[in-house]
Amino acid sequence: MTHPDFELYDNAGRDAEQIAAAHSGIATRADLLRWARRDATRFLAEHQLPDAPLPGPDPAPYIAALAAAETPAEAHAVTSRLLDAAEPALRAVSDYLVAAAHWRGQYHAAAKGSPPKLLREAASRSLSVLAMADHADLEALRAEYDPAPTAKNPTPPQAPGVLGLPPSPPSQAPPRGPSH
DSSP states (O other): OGGGOOOOOOOOOOOHHHHHHHHHTOOOHHHHHHHHHHTTTTHHHSSSOOSSOOOOOHHHHHHHHHHHSSHHHHHHHHHHHHHHHHHHHHHHHHHHHHHHHTTGGGTTOTTTSSSHHHHHHHHHHHHHHHHHHHHHHHHHHHHHSOOOOOOSSSSOEEEEOOOOOOOOTOOOOOOOOOOO
């Protein structure tokens, strides 16, 4: 017997996912969400969870400051502050996704591409956003302060004993000795 949600009927008003699902006998995303909502009603009544979105940083001041930034250092200051502000929320989401992946011990025996493995990957990727943004920001600073030497501008030879040390930051005045 066919489930009533899968019965074929006129396709007018149906989207491509609904039509394909009806022909192949699978549930649509909306079907799955509707059924889960129905089956979790009592559970959610017992476990009051917030309906509001997690608090996040308001991007408006960061966007305004970035628009006013004129140097890579100023842009870095804005980006760095935004990443610092966003990190706790992204870490909380990552921690939850890891817990969901390990729910009832399902992660260790899970096959590649299974929901627990996908949840664990999503947890990792949520934090990799911070790492990628930090890397891009650092590379912008490197391009400004420590560009790669070019054939036109060879690096001057360094004095013995200072090999392997990073160059001095640009626009830093040399240390002054005692004044005579």
